[in-house]
Structure formats: structure tokens, C-alpha cells
Amino acid sequence: MGEAIYPVPESWASGALVNAAQYQDRYVRSVNDPEEFWREEARRIDWIRPFTRVKNTSFHEADFGIRWFEDGTLNLCANALDRHLAERGDAIAILWEADDPTEPERRITYRELHEQVCRFANLLKQQGVGRGHRVTIYLPMVPEAAVAMLACARIGAIHSIVFAGFSPDALAGRIKDCDSSIVLTADEGLRGGRKVPLKANVDEALNQCPGVTSVIMLRRTGADVPMLAGRDVDWHEGVASQSADCPAEEMGAEDPLFILYTSGSTGKPKGVMHTTGGYAVWASMTHHYVFDYRPGQIYWCAADIGWVTGHSYVVYGPLMNGATTVMFEGVPNWPDPSRFWQVVDKFGVEIFYGAPTALRALMREGDEWVKKTSRSTLRLLGSVGEPINPEAWEWYHKVVGERRCPIVDTWWQTETGGTMITPLPGATALKPGSATLPFFGVQPMLVDNDGKPIEGAGDGCLVITDSWPGQMRGVWGDSERFFQTYFTTFPGLYFTGDGCRRDADGYYWITGRIDDVINVSGHRMGTAEIESALVAHSRVAEAAVVGMPHDIKGQGIYAFVTCNAEVEPDEALRKELVQWVRHEIGPIATPDIIQFTPALPKTRSGKIMRRILRKIGENDVSNLGDTSTLADPSVVDHLLANRPAT
Numbered sequence: 001m002g003e004a005i006y007p008v009p010e011s012w013a014s015g016a017l018v019n020a021a022q023y024q025d026r027y028v029r030s031v032n033d034p035e036e037f038w039r040e041e042a043r044r045i046d047w048i049r050p051f052t053r054v055k056n057t058s059f060h061e062a063d064f065g066i067r068w069f070e071d072g073t074l075n076l077c078a079n080a081l082d083r084h085l086a087e088r089g090d091a092i093a094i095l096w097e098a099d100d101p102t103e104p105e106r107r108i109t110y111r112e113l114h115e116q117v118c119r120f121a122n123l124l125k126q127q128g129v130g131r132g133h134r135v136t137i138y139l140p141m142v143p144e145a146a147v148a149m150l151a152c153a154r155i156g157a158i159h160s161i162v163f164a165g166f167s168p169d170a171l172a173g174r175i176k177d178c179d180s181s182i183v184l185t186a187d188e189g190l191r192g193g194r195k196v197p198l199k200a201n202v203d204e205a206l207n208q209c210p211g212v213t214s215v216i217m218l219r220r221t222g223a224d225v226p227m228l229a230g231r232d233v234d235w236h237e238g239v240a241s242q243s244a245d246c247p248a249e250e251m252g253a254e255d256p257l258f259i260l261y262t263s264g265s266t267g268k269p270k271g272v273m274h275t276t277g278g279y280a281v282w283a284s285m286t287h288h289y290v291f292d293y294r295p296g297q298i299y300w301c302a303a304d305i306g307w308v309t310g311h312s313y314v315v316y317g318p319l320m321n322g323a324t325t326v327m328f329e330g331v332p333n334w335p336d337p338s339r340f341w342q343v344v345d346k347f348g349v350e351i352f353y354g355a356p357t358a359l360r361a362l363m364r365e366g367d368e369w370v371k372k373t374s375r376s377t378l379r380l381l382g383s384v385g386e387p388i389n390p391e392a393w394e395w396y397h398k399v400v401g402e403r404r405c406p407i408v409d410t411w412w413q414t415e416t417g418g419t420m421i422t423p424l425p426g427a428t429a430l431k432p433g434s435a436t437l438p439f440f441g442v443q444p445m446l447v448d449n450d451g452k453p454i455e456g457a458g459d460g461c462l463v464i465t466d467s468w469p470g471q472m473r474g475v476w477g478d479s480e481r482f483f484q485t486y487f488t489t490f491p492g493l494y495f496t497g498d499g500c501r502r503d504a505d506g507y508y509w510i511t512g513r514i515d516d517v518i519n520v521s522g523h524r525m526g527t528a529e530i531e532s533a534l535v536a537h538s539r540v541a542e543a544a545v546v547g548m549p550h551d552i553k554g555q556g557i558y559a560f561v562t563c564n565a566e567v568e569p570d571e572a573l574r575k576e577l578v579q580w581v582r583h584e585i586g587p588i589a590t591p592d593i594i595q596f597t598p599a600l601p602k603t604r605s606g607k608i609m610r611r612i613l614r615k616i617g618e619n620d621v622s623n624l625g626d627t628s629t630l631a632d633p634s635v636v637d638h639l640l641a642n643r644p645a646t
């Protein structure tokens with residue numbers, strides 16, 4: 001596929017926080033002298049007791065440990081709120097848009113948010129929550145979710161957010177794993193015009209969790225839900241009597257801030273644990289530079305707080321930078337596919353950060369939904385969560401951003417706390433589909449399967465050779481698992497689980513999880529590459545490719561393909577797509593099977609559940625494993641019922 005290059009636009013080159021020369025210079029400094037670099041950068045945080053020691057980290061078994069700014073103390077909530085009150089107290093911190101466009105928006109200033117957080121923190125304390133206690137948050141995308149997070153941070157409690165789309169079982173598992181005694185929830189959530197019975201889910205989950213002694217429930221829809229006397233507290237009644245004065249706890253830099261559960265390739269979800277000081281530096285700094293953020297700008301990250309993107313780039317990063325952050329309760333395509341862009345127009349959003357899966361879904365609906373909105377305030381676009389195929393990238397750039405907005409395609413993970421490989425809009429020429437270059441302090445390396453470093457252009461496993469402040473510090477309750485999962489595949493290196501290509505310009509192209517890499521006749525191929533080719537076809541909306549056993553080639557290629565709305569897939573199209581892929585990549589990438597399907601099995605965060613597709617590809621469908629995180633389990637039944645004969 002052709003490799004377009006988009007140079008930094010004139011206006012960005014001259015006006016941005018970081019230009020190309022500055023990026024080069026500072027990147028070199030950040031890796032040559034991390035002590036000095038981070039000592040300086042960490043000044044962006046208000047420390048209570050300044051740190052003297054900057055970095056104390058090792059990825060090696062003998063002296064394994066990750067500690068940053070370890071003798072410093074701070075409070076993250078104070079950094080997100082209190083420090084802004086004198087100068088920006090009346091600026092809007094959170095701009096909230098409801099699911100239903102006819103419901104009024106909410107505009108919450110820093111001063112108001114501070115007050116709400118203090119009152120709620122006092123309610124938590126009254127419920128017995130203190131330093132180091134785990135608080136499970138199962139809330140929809142409402143401002144109170146941010147209030148809850150910040151209140152935990154204020155009193156030194158550790159929050160564990162469980163995405164409000166997860167089932168009662170999944171919720172119970174996460175409550176038990178971190179042994180939390182309190183759950184924060186709402187009567188119901190609202191998404192795409194549908195109600196989600198959150199309180200009922202909590203009640204069901206708690207049948208399995210005798211350790212939970214307190215539930216604080218926010219009234220969102222006013223539904224008539226049973227309240228258990230002695231356990232359940234009404235949020236607003238509870239805060240009404242609380243003082244608006246709540247001192248911020250002095251926390252150690254390495255005290256835990258939050259746990260967030262994420263799926264690995266094996267076993268039950270792991271509680272990824274982040275600590276306070278390094279995460280604060282990383283979330284605020286990456287938000288500042290990657291989005292070139294200046295106070296006063298309207299910024300919207302369309303992620304749910306149930307995912308790490310919502311933690312770092314809806315709440316913590318933006319608020320530490322004094323931003324106005326948009327919080328959206330709804331979905332991209334309800335009531336219609338213009339919804340995102342209507343919200344952009346309503347609030348005058350300048351920076352929009354979204355996921356490729358949403359973009360592909362909207363692209364499939366046609367350009368008119370975008371074009372009938374203005375979007376004239378947009379100046380920067382972002383992408384996160386999965387590789388963005390060049391076709392979606394070009395659409396985002398041309399149709400949504402009208403060619404004037406750079407796109408920051410940010411590669412990172414729950415484990416990394418914030419962006420790792422990403423363009424900076426004033427510094428980096430863009431290549432559609434590439435996350436481009438490492439952020440300050442990030443040292444990526446490609447290694448082959450034996451761990452041998454690959455120099456220059458090439459393909460390999462993406463590892464990071466040294467620690468960065470935002471790195472996770474452990475798997476909750478299982479210190480062995482942290483080291484085992486990330487540092488034993490390639491001893492002494494952090495293994496990301498991703499495959500990656502580096503081109504002659506040093507640009508990184510994430511090819512997908514290593515477990516998605518397939519080997520066809522001895523040739524390694526990123527499934528993302530084949531998917532990208534399929535999706536580049538005008539009638540294809542989305543595609544997922546997995547390996548399948550093949551007598552001659554070792555592995556064959558099994559492609560699940562979703563067509564655009566008006567397309568009726570048939571044998572002719574199947575043949576055409578096979579030819580198309582051969583043409584786009586080469587005969588080696590010829591799909592062996594194409595299964596047309598109206599939808600792909602996705603988690604509620606929109607990630608395709610490849611594990612299931614791989615099992616179907618391998619014809620090993622007797623045990624598909626845990627499907628509890630699927631948005632729509634019936635998709636799997638449909639796939640199974642319609643497998644093409646081999």
C-alpha cells in the first residue's frame with residue numbers, strides 16, 4: 001500500500017509547544033540523562049515534600065523493581081483541582097453531554113468540582129473508607145464518576161473502576177479480587193436511548209461479595225430501585241450533610257492510585273496497578289504535549305472512564321492541566337450518526353480524541369452525516385486503542401478534519417499509563433497508520449523471537465528497554481504475575497505483547513498483538529495488514545483476520561468481513577476480495593476463507609475479541625472461553641452457524 005506523508009502544517013510548526021528540532025533535542029536528552037530530564041519535568045506537579053531520588057528501576061530479576069520520585073509526597077486530587085482555584089476557579093472543568101440530546105448539558109467549574117469532590121470524599125470517610133482502601137466504581141459516564149475518582153485520590157483510597165457495561169459476574173470477580181468493601185453506582189445508566197440496570201447488577205453481584213458493606217447510589221434516571229437498609233446510601237442524601245472542607249492526604253509517590261482490570265491472553269483479568277507520582281507526571285505531561293493543550297481550549301476524549309483512556313485522558317491528564325474536558329454519556333451513532341460532530345459544534349470542541357472502531361462505523365454510514373455539521377472549531381484529532389487502518393485515517397483526516405487537523409495516532413496500553421509512541425502535532429510528519437515516534441523517555445526496541453535486537457528497518461516484537469514514570473507497578477494481589485507476564489519473555493525487557501515494524505525513517509507501525517501474528521508458508525504477516533487491505537475495499541466496513549491450520553502453508557488466512565450497510569455480500573464479492581488482497585499485499589496474503597458477517601464479536605470497549613475468532617479459525621469451537629465481556633454474545637452464535645465449509 002502506498003505510503004503517504006503529511007508534513008507538519010505551517011501553522012503548527014511555528015505555534016506548537018514542541019517543534020521537530022525541539023523534539024529531537026529533548027528526546028535525546030530524555031534517554032541519555034533520564035535523571036536530569038525527569039527531575040525537570042516533574043516540576044509540573046505540586047509536590048508536598050519534593051523528591052530527591054528520581055529513578056530507581058530495574059527490569060532484571062535479581063534487582064527487579066520500579067520506583068519513581070520515591071521519597072516525594074503529593075496529592076493527585078490537589079494537583080487536578082486545588083492548584084487551579086486561585087486563577088481558574090471559574091473556568092469550566094467538565095462539560096457534560098447527556099445521552100439524550102434534548103437533555104440539558106452540565107457545565108461544572110473547577111470551584112464547583114472541588115466542592116463536590118470534598119463533600120463526596122467526606123461521605124466516603126463517613127462510610128469508613130480511608131487510605132489504601134479499595135473503592136469499586138461502577139458508574140455511567142456522568143460527572144459524578146470523575147467526582148468519585150478524585151475523591152478517592154483526595155483521601156488516599158484506591159479506586160477500581162469497572163466499566164458499566166460489564167455483567168454482574170464480571171463485576172463480582174473484580175470486587176472480590178481487590179477485596180473492596182464499598183461500591184459506587186447509579187440506579188440506571190443510559191446509553192443510546194437504552195437503560196442499563198446498574199443497581200440491579202450490583203445487587204446481583206453482591207450476592208457473591210459478602211465483604212461489601214456499603215453501596216452509594218446516584219440517582220440518574222429516577223428508576224424505582226430497592227435500597228437495602230444499612231447498606232445502601234443515596235448519593236445526594238449522603239453528601240447533603242457533608243462539609244465542603246476535606247484536606248488532601250499527603251501520599252507517597254509510590255502509593256497506589258488505582259487498579260484497573262484488563263484481559264491478558266491467559267487467565268482471569270489482571271488488576272493493573274498504577275501509583276501516584278509517576279502517573280501524575282506521565283498523564284499530565286503526555287496530555288499537555290500530545291494534544292498541545294493550552295488552558296481555555298475545549299478538549300474531548302470520547303472514551304469511557306471504564307478504560308484507561310478515560311482515566312488518563314478524560315479525567316486526570318486534562319484536569320491536572322486545567323483543561324475543559326468534555327464528558328459524553330452517549331454513543332457515536334444515536335440518535336443518528338452525526339452525534340459526535342453535533343457535540344463538537346455544540347461545545348466548540350478544538351481537540352477530539354477517539355477510537356478507530358467508532359470511526360470505521362461512522363465512515364460506513366456515509367460522509368453526509370459528517371458534512372452536515374460544521375466542525376470548524378476542530379484543530380487536532382487523535383486516535384487510540386488499535387491500529388488505525390490507512391483508509392480510516394484518510395477519512396478521518398479528509399472528511400472529519402477537512403485536511404486541516406493533524407491526527408495523533410497514539411500507541412499505548414493500560415499498563416503504560418499514558419501514550420508511548422505518538423506524533424506530537426507540531427513536530428512529527430504523519431504517515432497514515434503509523435503511531436510514528438516514541439514520546440520523551442520511551443525507548444522502544446524490536447527483537448526477534450529469540451530476543452535478538454533488530455537494528456534499523458525491520459519487523460519484530462515490540463519491547464521497551466527502560467522504565468518510564470507512568471509504567472504500571474504491579475498486578476494487584478499477585479506480584480509474581482507482574483514479573484512473569486511482562487519481563488520473562490525477553491529477560492530484562494518490558495514485553496508489550498505487540499508486533500511492530502520500524503521503517504527506514506524510524507517510524508513505528510504496530511501490527512497487532514503478537515498472538516495475532518500469523519505465519520503463512522514461513523512468512524510472518526500482521527493480521528492488521530490483511531485487515532487493512534480488506535477494509536480499503538470500497539464495500540468493506542470492517543474485517544478481522546486470524547490464522548487457521550493449513551496442511552501446506554502451516555497457517556492459512558481466515559478473514560471475517562463486515563460489508564457496508566447497502567452491500568449484499570455474495571460469491572462474486574468473495575472472489576473479488578481475494579483478488580483485492582492479492583493485489584494489495586501479494587499472493588502470500590491470499591485469504592483462504594472469507595466469512596461474511598453482519599457484525600464482529602466485540603468487547604464493550606469496542607475491541608474485537610480475537611480469541612474467539614482464532615478459535616473459530618482453528619475449528620476449535622467446543623470451548624470458546626470467557627465471553628462475558630462481549631457487547632453482543634449473539635454475534636458468536638451467528639458466526640458459528642454460518643461458518644463456510646472448508
Ligand code: WT7
Pocket residue numbers: 262307308309383384385386387388409410411412413414415435496497498510512513
Ligand atoms: C493494546 C492496548 C491505549 C489505551 C486503550 C487500549 C493496541 C492501542 C494503539 C494504536 C495500534 C494500538 C495495542 C496495545 N493499541 N493503541 N494507536 N495503534 N495499536 O488499552 O486495552 O490496554 O490495549 O491496544 O495492541 O497493546 P488496552
